Amino acid sequence: MESVTRFSVSLDKKLLHELDRMCREKGYDNRSLAIADMVRAHLVEHRQQFGEQDIAGTITLVYDHHKPHLMELLTDIQHDHGDLIIATLHVHLDHHNCLEVLAVRGQAEPIKKVADSLIAAKGVKHGKLTITTTGHDLPA
Amino acid sequence: MESVTRFSVSLDKKLLHELDRMCREKGYDNRSLAIADMVRAHLVEHRQQFGEQDIAGTITLVYDHHKPHLMELLTDIQHDHGDLIIATLHVHLDHHNCLEVLAVRGQAEPIKKVADSLIAAKGVKHGKLTITTTGHDLPA
Amino acid sequence: MESVTRFSVSLDKKLLHELDRMCREKGYDNRSLAIADMVRAHLVEHRQQFGEQDIAGTITLVYDHHKPHLMELLTDIQHDHGDLIIATLHVHLDHHNCLEVLAVRGQAEPIKKVADSLIAAKGVKHGKLTITTTGHDLPA
Amino acid sequence: MESVTRFSVSLDKKLLHELDRMCREKGYDNRSLAIADMVRAHLVEHRQQFGEQDIAGTITLVYDHHKPHLMELLTDIQHDHGDLIIATLHVHLDHHNCLEVLAVRGQAEPIKKVADSLIAAKGVKHGKLTITTTGHDLPA
Numbered sequence: 001m002e003s004v005t006r007f008s009v010s011l012d013k014k015l016l017h018e019l020d021r022m023c024r025e026k027g028y029d030n031r032s033l034a035i036a037d038m039v040r041a042h043l044v045e046h047r048q049q050f051g052e053q054d055i056a057g058t059i060t061l062v063y064d065h066h067k068p069h070l071m072e073l074l075t076d077i078q079h080d081h082g083d084l085i086i087a088t089l090h091v092h093l094d095h096h097n098c099l100e101v102l103a104v105r106g107q108a109e110p111i112k113k114v115a116d117s118l119i120a121a122k123g124v125k126h127g128k129l130t131i132t133t134t135g136h137d138l139p140a
Numbered sequence: 141m142e143s144v145t146r147f148s149v150s151l152d153k154k155l156l157h158e159l160d161r162m163c164r165e166k167g168y169d170n171r172s173l174a175i176a177d178m179v180r181a182h183l184v185e186h187r188q189q190f191g192e193q194d195i196a197g198t199i200t201l202v203y204d205h206h207k208p209h210l211m212e213l214l215t216d217i218q219h220d221h222g223d224l225i226i227a228t229l230h231v232h233l234d235h236h237n238c239l240e241v242l243a244v245r246g247q248a249e250p251i252k253k254v255a256d257s258l259i260a261a262k263g264v265k266h267g268k269l270t271i272t273t274t275g276h277d278l279p280a
Numbered sequence: 281m282e283s284v285t286r287f288s289v290s291l292d293k294k295l296l297h298e299l300d301r302m303c304r305e306k307g308y309d310n311r312s313l314a315i316a317d318m319v320r321a322h323l324v325e326h327r328q329q330f331g332e333q334d335i336a337g338t339i340t341l342v343y344d345h346h347k348p349h350l351m352e353l354l355t356d357i358q359h360d361h362g363d364l365i366i367a368t369l370h371v372h373l374d375h376h377n378c379l380e381v382l383a384v385r386g387q388a389e390p391i392k393k394v395a396d397s398l399i400a401a402k403g404v405k406h407g408k409l410t411i412t413t414t415g416h417d418l419p420a
Numbered sequence: 421m422e423s424v425t426r427f428s429v430s431l432d433k434k435l436l437h438e439l440d441r442m443c444r445e446k447g448y449d450n451r452s453l454a455i456a457d458m459v460r461a462h463l464v465e466h467r468q469q470f471g472e473q474d475i476a477g478t479i480t481l482v483y484d485h486h487k488p489h490l491m492e493l494l495t496d497i498q499h500d501h502g503d504l505i506i507a508t509l510h511v512h513l514d515h516h517n518c519l520e521v522l523a524v525r526g527q528a529e530p531i532k533k534v535a536d537s538l539i540a541a542k543g544v545k546h547g548k549l550t551i552t553t554t555g556h557d558l559p560a
Contacts, residue, residue: 003153010172011179013143019179022186032150038178039151039159046162056231056239058200062272065359071351075378079345082372087507087523089229090368091196091243092359097275099196101241103231103507116166119177126184126273132202132266134233205499211491219485219512227367227383228510232502238495243367283433290452291459293423299459302466306536312430313542318458319431319439324546326442336511336519340478342555369509371476371523377555379476381521383511410550415482415517418545419434 009035057131059102059115066096067123074118078102081114097125105134149175184273192247197271199242199255206236207263214261218242221254237265245274289315324413328388337411339382339395346376347403354401358382361394377405385414429455472527477551479522479535486516487543494541498522501534517545525554 011019019031028034065071078085084106091099102118104111112129119127151159159171168174187193205211218225224246231239242258244251252269259267291299300311308314327333345351358365364386371379382398384391392409399407431439439451448454485491498505504526511519522538524531532549539547 004150005153005156006148006150007156007171008146008148009175010144010146011176013145015176015179016145016147018183022183026186031147035149035175035178036151036155038175038182039155042178042181043158043162046165056202056233058198058241058270060198060270060272062196062275064275065352065355071355072345075345075351079372079375079378082374085372086231087229088370088372089227089241089243089509090370091226091245092362092365092368093196093245093274094276094362095359098355098359099198099243099245099272099275101198101229101243103229103239103241105231105233105239120167120173122173125275126180128181128270128272130198130200130268130270132200132239132268134202134237205492205495211495212485215485215491215518219515219518222512222514225512228512229369230508230510232499232505232508234502235499238499284430285433285436286428286430287436287451288426288428289455290424290426291456293425295456295459296425296427298463302463306466307540309542311427313540315429315455315458316431316435317539317544317547318455318462319435319442320546321548322458322461323438323442326446336482336513338478338480338521338550340550340552342476342552344555366511367509369507369521369523371506371525373476373525373554379523379525379552379555381478381509381523383509383519383521385511385513385519405555406552408550408552410478410480410548412480412482412519412546412548414513415484415519415545416514418482419432419438 054106054134055108055111055131056103056105056134057111057129059104059118060128060130061098061100061102061118061124062093062126063098063100063124064096065098070121070123073121074100074124077114077117077121081110084111084114184271192249194246194274194276195248195251195271196243196245196274197251197269199244199258200268200270201240201242201258201264202233202266203238203240203264204236205238210261210263214240214258217254217257217261221250224251224254320418323418324411328411333388334386334414334416335388335391335411336383336385336414337391337409339384339398340408340410341378341380341382341398341404342373342406343378343380343404344376345378350401350403354380354398354404357394357397357401361390364391364394471529474526474554475528475531475551476523476525476554477531477549479524479538480548480550481518481520481522481538481544482513482546483518483520483544484516485518490541490543494520494538494544497534497537497541501530504531504534
């Protein structure tokens with residue numbers, strides 16, 4: 001038997017509207033079921049154990065560079081982990097939006113933490129860690 | 141200025157517990173911020189279905205640059221789609237292996253096709269298309 | 281297919297000797313290749329005088345990202361000229377210092393103005409505009 | 421009294437045409453005088469001693485990626501000096517021409533050598549080493 005808990009969530013009005021549209025389009029009976037699925041999907045990703053494996057990868061971020069203090073925060077985090085971040089490619093999508101791609105290399109766990117703190121920064125609209133390989137251990 | 145709406149969600153107790161733990165581990169200030177990020181991430185993925193949607197993203201490739209004709213092939217494909225590919229960041233992982241990240245923007249379908257042909261190229265050890273957003277259509 | 285012309289040049293004996301030494305030190309296969317490179321380099325410089333020439337180039341900046349408001353200012357300038365700036369490569373030199381390289385393309389005059397305003401920004405320790413060619417108008 | 425030597429040079433026909441036009445525009449009496457000036461200018465640059473100073477900088481290259489074996493050569497040189505080259509930004513200017521910017525850091529002399537061998541590669545239309553600072557030793 002499942003024990004269900006009820007709690008409240010605050011979302012931007014437009015974002016909620018988009019969520020509801022996606023729920024309809026995906027065929028969910030209600031919002032809670034859709035959110036439960038999202039949480040489970042993210043938990044699975046989050047739990048992935050990369051251990052002490054040496055990985056290469058990219059962190060992709062989209063954000064509004066006009067958001068106060070956001071750029072300083074993102075750059076502070078990046079400079080604090082200069083050993084993991086090789087270089088960053090910044091593309092100016094339009095007057096507001098930036099696409100930033102960080103090339104990273106190192107142990108999986110600390111890289112995951114840097115990605116998490118960048119993506120969690122308020123004002124980052126979308127972020128994603130793409131883990132690939134250093135190529136060493138993968139025959140062509 | 142943001143307009144925020146409050147609504148209630150029902151989740152399995154254990155799932156909520158796991159969500160809260162993930163929020164702490166990822167450094168979110170509260171549950172709503174985490175759920176907003178999940179919703180946005182899923183919206184981005186969901187919109188991938190719509191072929192004429194304008195998207196931004198990255199294509200990540202790892203390959204051995206000593207593989208005969210591989211670099212010419214990859215560069216030929218990239219130059220043939222100069223309208224979709226903004227710039228490419230190339231990192232020399234070691235004597236053999238390259239990490240290449242392409243920043244892309246344009247219609248989703250042709251971008252997927254370019255990614256497919258790059259990833260399918262013989263000698264590319266790992267490749268991944270990461271679709272994000274142009275930021276235009278995504279509320280903060 | 282290239283059409284090559286042969287012609288003769290008169291040089292001071294000592295200067296020719298120095299040219300040949302430089303060719304060896306720089307790794308040129310022969311004198312003609314070295315002279316062709318010199319001619320092209322001087323053509324690129326010579327053409328910079330004509331303000332409406334279509335050019336490609338890079339703007340190199342070194343700055344301390346902890347300087348208040350500097351990053352916002354630099355990014356604002358870059359986003360205001362998104363038509364000239366293709367992409368920006370950001371390297372984290374250490375905890376404080378950033379090396380930023382902007383790939384630019386467009387008319388020479390507006391590019392020079394953008395470079396000037398970036399380099400003049402308070403907190404930029406060193407900046408340089410490197411003008412090269414779009415390749416179109418430069419024979420092999 | 422000067423001792424003059426006569427030797428022959430092979431140049432692409434179009435490039436020779438451009439050289440002659442530049443000679444006229446700059447007011448040179450003949451080709452040999454112009455080439456002598458170019459050689460001297462490059463000798464001055466080449467002789468610049470940077471010693472063991474730690475520098476940061478960029479190497480900018482424009483080349484035709486269809487040139488046989490050029491990309492492999494450039495990439496081989498870059499991978500052989502992975503300790504000096506942090507990352508490379510590649511922009512597809514058109515169907516033929518590439519703009520490539522390498523972010524470099526290390527001792528000045530070896531960096532100059534890498535730059536020389538990249539720029540001397542047959543098919544590179546224009547190349548330039550831009551030396552800046554690591555920021556350490558430069559007060560804001």
